[in-house]
Amino acid sequence: MPSRKKPSKRATAKQCDAVFGRIVRAPGICMNCGSTEVIQCAHGFSRSYRATRWDRRNGFNLCRKCHMHYTHRPLEWDAWLRRLWGDRLYDEMRALALTHLCPDLDELFAELKAIEAAVSPQRTTR
Numbered sequence: 001m002p003s004r005k006k007p008s009k010r011a012t013a014k015q016c017d018a019v020f021g022r023i024v025r026a027p028g029i030c031m032n033c034g035s036t037e038v039i040q041c042a043h044g045f046s047r048s049y050r051a052t053r054w055d056r057r058n059g060f061n062l063c064r065k066c067h068m069h070y071t072h073r074p075l076e077w078d079a080w081l082r083r084l085w086g087d088r089l090y091d092e093m094r095a096l097a098l099t100h101l102c103p104d105l106d107e108l109f110a111e112l113k114a115i116e117a118a119v120s121p122q123r124t125t126r
Helices: 009-025 064-071 074-097 105-119
Strands: 039-043 059-063
Touching (some): 009 039, 009 059, 009 105, 039 064
Antiparallel strands (some): 039 059
16 A cells, blocks of 8 residues: 655645634634624734744734734734733744744644644544
8 A cells, every 4th residue: 555645844834724723713702802703813923933823822813804904004913912912922922933943843733633622622623
């Protein structure tokens, strides 16, 4: 029987994004305005910083309207993050983001799937 080809890093990152997004959105309510309409996964620091991309502290459930609002107002987003996190965690997360380290994606995917199973067992088949 032929062995299955291991997914590429890009494919595994995409899988991690999907599971992370489901975990973050699970509460189903916007952390900013309380809306339950079209909840999205927002990142405190950009997804381009892989060291914090899948860190649960860096994921926020926002409605589409609030997500777009803050996307186009980065200074307001920065102030929102500082209020939510406080200066100590903000500085810690910023420093982590700037390390540009990338976690082991296979390990990360397994961890995220376990978290997802604990948070909402009915969604683990996706």
